[in-house]
Amino acid sequence: MVMNRYIDHLKEQVSLLPTTPGVYQFLDSSGRVIYVGKAINLRRRVGSYFVDSKKHSAKVKVLVSKVVEIKHIDTPSENDALLLEN
Numbered sequence: 001m002v003m004n005r006y007i008d009h010l011k012e013q014v015s016l017l018p019t020t021p022g023v024y025q026f027l028d029s030s031g032r033v034i035y036v037g038k039a040i041n042l043r044r045r046v047g048s049y050f051v052d053s054k055k056h057s058a059k060v061k062v063l064v065s066k067v068v069e070i071k072h073i074d075t076p077s078e079n080d081a082l083l084l085e086n
Contacts (some may be wrong), residue, residue, distance in 0.1 A: 006068050011050055013070045017043040020074055021081045027069040035063055038081040042072055 004010065017024075022042045026035040039045030049064050056064075075081040
């Protein structure tokens, strides 16, 4: 896994995410949104970024190394999450 000094904090945030649909945002150290994604199950999807996996692309590894904070927005459905992501 790419080193991220915030990894314990991020894993704690992931554990508190709901298992419902929604949109998530990854923020960097200056508070800028560096990635927006949607999920049917927020906890499972966001958590997948923070596990050691050889399947992660170089892009994902760099992204994860820059994440400092995770924000999310719950939605009633996957379709609503898709609309909100856009």
